[in-house]
């Protein structure tokens with residue numbers, strides 16, 4: 001007889017077999033075995049000297065990846081949304097004005113996050129698949145004179161990229177000279193900057209327990225990038241994406257982003273083939289080929305199929321696989337004549 005009112009769940013008393021799958025959606029993507037193995041290394045304390053050294057190496061790797069010498073470079077312990085909230089919570093104060101360029105779901109989400117802290121939110125909006133010219137951005141900046149401007153570099157919901165991103169050193173001054181405390185303790189940049197050794201304090205204080213195993217994995221992924229070389233990595237992603245785009249057009253499919261230079265090389269958006277139910281296509285490809293591709297998201301929902309070719313998944317061999325799967329799906333899925 002157990003003294004417990006809730007017994008161990010039956011489902012946890014047997015192993016869970018996770019299948020191998022080719023992850024060609026907008027994320028998550030497959031992880032090289034080397035990164036998975038790094039994450040399985042022995043546990044260390046999150047403030048042990050070796051962990052701090054790993055964190056310092058991660059900082060250098062991120063500075064390389066983003067080509068910045070900004071001292072306040074760090075990784076946020078959390079998903080992309082945590083990083084978005086961290087950026088917005090720290091750079092804006094209640095009542096301040098922010099201009100958000102919306103060309104997909106990430107601009108919409110940024111506006112929602114900024115509204116929640118009582119910022120004055122102004123937006124410039126373009127249709128899904130579109131992008132902003134420098135003139136449009138300058139005009140909007142002149143009109144609204146915001147304290148903060150938000151633009152998504154790689155809009156993964158629509159497959160659009162903006163290139164000439166202006167990184168502002170002024171932002172650091174703004175973040176560290178606030179009238180009010182940021183709304184989130186966990187995402188407070190003065191704590192995070194100290195935890196990551198980005199300030200002048202001699203000691204790193206406990207703020208939260210960093211995800212040590214993830215630090216190992218992140219360090220390893222940045223090591224792969226350093227060995228590959230950033231320019232080689234950009235080149236490979238671009239060439240593989242162009243090879244994919246050519247293959248799609250040869251099959252009679254249409255790319256959602258008209259302007260070639262605005263196409264995000266990591267996530268390709270394909271106009272949802274007319275007459276088909278997009279879910280049947282993604283379902284068929286998953287069932288028959290064990291490959292994940294996905295539909296649209298937010299403003300692009302129902303309009304596109306999305307295929308991600310990122311990191312170790314960015315290969316011509318994967319392009320051939322996904323093109324074959326798409327061609328087969330178009331043959332076998334129901335096509336209405338209306």
Ligand SMILES: Cc1ncc(COP(=O)(O)O)c(C=O)c1O
Pocket residue numbers: 026027079080081082084106152154155156157
């Ligand atoms: C550009 C961009 N921002 C933010 C996010 C949100 O990331 P997460 O789902 O990890 O919270 C994503 C996710 O795909 C993204 O592509």
